[in-house]
Amino acid sequence: MNVEKAWETLKEHSFKRTKNREAILEFLAERDGYTAAMDVGEFLKKDNPGVSFDTIYRNLTTFAELGILEETDLNGERQYRMHCDPGVHHHHFICTICGKTKHIPTCPMDHIAVNLPGVEIQGHKFEIYGKCPQCQ
Amino acid sequence: MNVEKAWETLKEHSFKRTKNREAILEFLAERDGYTAAMDVGEFLKKDNPGVSFDTIYRNLTTFAELGILEETDLNGERQYRMHCDPGVHHHHFICTICGKTKHIPTCPMDHIAVNLPGVEIQGHKFEIYGKCPQCQ
DNA sequence: TCATTGATGTGAATCGTAATCATTACTATT
DNA sequence: AATAGTAATGATTACGATTCACATCAATGA
Known part of the structure; x- marks a missing residue:
């Protein structure tokens, strides 16, 4: 799943295109493994020091529900990554x-x-x- | 793994026999599935209202390290159960x-x-x- | 029984996450 | 381009699960 595809999916479900979402997708698209929610937040703060954690968690949860991201629990934290092969179980x-x-x-x-x-x-x-x- | 075997293991590693540990093992020995750390705590409080969560977590962690308990993360909580077949992978x-x-x-x-x-x-x-x- | 060492309780701290709600930013329409 | 409608955000607060520091207490084995 790439960023454009993610935006298509978001649009289909009438989610709006926002700076925060752009930043989250951009960040995760460049990583090739799981990243903790908090670490995504750290990154967002560079451009936008005022992001609230809620925004991060809400969007990550939304993205996971839409199948844009994959989610796992690793030592008590939630971790996310781009869904590598949407539709292909692995x-x-x-x-x-x-x-x-x-x-x-x-x-x-x-x-x-x-x-x-x-x-x-x-x-x-x-x-x-x-x-x-x-x-x- | 039964309670006596657990005590053997504990003794081998020179852990002391205490009321709290007895209660934890007794409780988990009678359950046939995973139980959240907090629920173990709830049970201990019946006999000993003053148990601290720290004691519970410390002991559960110790027991898991010794292979007495099995541990898993289930929706953000730590869950424990008696190690059913120690030595037999499953x-x-x-x-x-x-x-x-x-x-x-x-x-x-x-x-x-x-x-x-x-x-x-x-x-x-x-x-x-x-x-x-x-x-x- | 006593001393040693480990286990405990207290209480507060921390960490990750979720809820509320007023404000702000998109989007599509005029 | 201005607007209205709706969704997204930030601030704040709260919550549940877990951990910490440290003084006190209890189990063990000499």
């Missing part, structure tokens, strides 16, 4: 130092015969954690 | 309503050819979320 290796991710194209749900009678499955999470080559 | 289905778990005996790492050159894998997480039969 998972990630995540570097525990810098947050960088690598694509894992396969999904365990396709390979494991899960035997869970009576349960209603809503979702799943498969993440591999470790150190990327640069962080070792 | 995963869980987790009910998003009540926290109850079901064993998933297989591990995706054994079934998926993960191609991550140069990375140092430290761990992984595979969890399936949904509603258990009782909570639907």
